[in-house]
Amino acid sequence: MNKDQIFDFFSRLAEANPAPVTELEYGNAYQLLVAVTLSAQATDVGVNKATRALFREVETPQQMVDLGEDALKQHIKTIGLFNTKAKNVIALSAILVRDFGGEVPQDRDTLTTLPGVGRKTANVVLNTAFGQETFAVDTHIFRVGNRTGLAPGKTVLAVEDKLEKRVPHPFRRDAHHWLILHGRYVCKARKPECWRCIVSDLCRFKPKTPEPGSVAKAA
Numbered sequence: 001m002n003k004d005q006i007f008d009f010f011s012r013l014a015e016a017n018p019a020p021v022t023e024l025e026y027g028n029a030y031q032l033l034v035a036v037t038l039s040a041q042a043t044d045v046g047v048n049k050a051t052r053a054l055f056r057e058v059e060t061p062q063q064m065v066d067l068g069e070d071a072l073k074q075h076i077k078t079i080g081l082f083n084t085k086a087k088n089v090i091a092l093s094a095i096l097v098r099d100f101g102g103e104v105p106q107d108r109d110t111l112t113t114l115p116g117v118g119r120k121t122a123n124v125v126l127n128t129a130f131g132q133e134t135f136a137v138d139t140h141i142f143r144v145g146n147r148t149g150l151a152p153g154k155t156v157l158a159v160e161d162k163l164e165k166r167v168p169h170p171f172r173r174d175a176h177h178w179l180i181l182h183g184r185y186v187c188k189a190r191k192p193e194c195w196r197c198i199v200s201d202l203c204r205f206k207p208k209t210p211e212p213g214s215v216a217k218a219a
Contacts, residue, residue, distance in 0.1 A: 001149050003168070005202050009150065010171035012198045013178040020177035022128050024048065029104040029129035030096070031055050033111075034064070034089055036121045042079045050076045061093035061102050088116030106130050120156070123176070133172040135163040140183025141176065147187060149204035 001009065023044040026032040031051075039047045054075040058064050064072070072086045079085065092114040096102055104125065105111050111122035123136035137145070137156045141163075145151035151162035167175045186193050194200045195211035 001166075001202060001204075003166075006150065006166055007168055007171075009148075009199050009202050010167065010175060010178065013182065014171060014174070016198055017178065017181065020174050020181060022124070022177065025051065025055070027055060027059060029125065030061055030102075031059065032129050033092075033104050033117070033121070033125050036124045037089060037092070037116045038076060038079055038085050040085070040116075040118075040121070041081060046079055050079050061096040064089065064093040065097060085116065091115040092117060104129065106132075108134070119160075123160075127173070127176055131173065134176070135160050135167070136176050137163070138180060139189075140187075141179045143189060144179050144183040144187050147192065147203070147205045148199070 022032075024032065024035040024039065025048045026035050035047055035051055038051065054072070058067055069086050069090045072089060073082055076082045076086060095114060096104065106126065108119065108122045108126060111117050111125060112119060120136045120138060123134040126132040127134045127136060135141070137160045142153075142156055142159050145153065145159040145162065151159045151166060153159040153162055163175065171178075182199075183189075186197050192205065192209050194203075194205070194208035195214070197203070200208060
């Protein structure tokens, strides 16, 4: 895509959804950090089911430390890799209490030193909790970036770098949400729903997926 096409691409997504938000449920920056950490290799729906009761009981890192690893496991046992995730959440919570006064750091380098917090998790927290213009590349954004031609790259970091360079103002703040939602509900992994995609004419993916029951046009 060229610059004009990219601007048009995000303009359409913004018009369709002017105020996109994460589908993870949380009440503060700390709870968001925990939720995103738990969401690795899990769905937002599954994480939300597990954290609703947890977050009624735990709002701060100290409360999580007081809860303890065993009790945390009981809350999140329906989430994949819950043993490792519980250990990481308790460890990162203890570090936040010990080194940061219970506050979530607002820079990526510091966040990624916390147990279980990778670059993607840090980018989500910085963007969603603190309004920073970061691009958290998950499987959906990696697929959309490559499939559409918006930000092609062989690695997650390569796609992130392309987005960093190509996404224009005023779309940088919310770009990552639009792309995740587009990948989750329209530009799906197995069969993109091109017939109802509002940016299909800008997308390089071919052949376009026809509407179910219709006859595909000859290339």
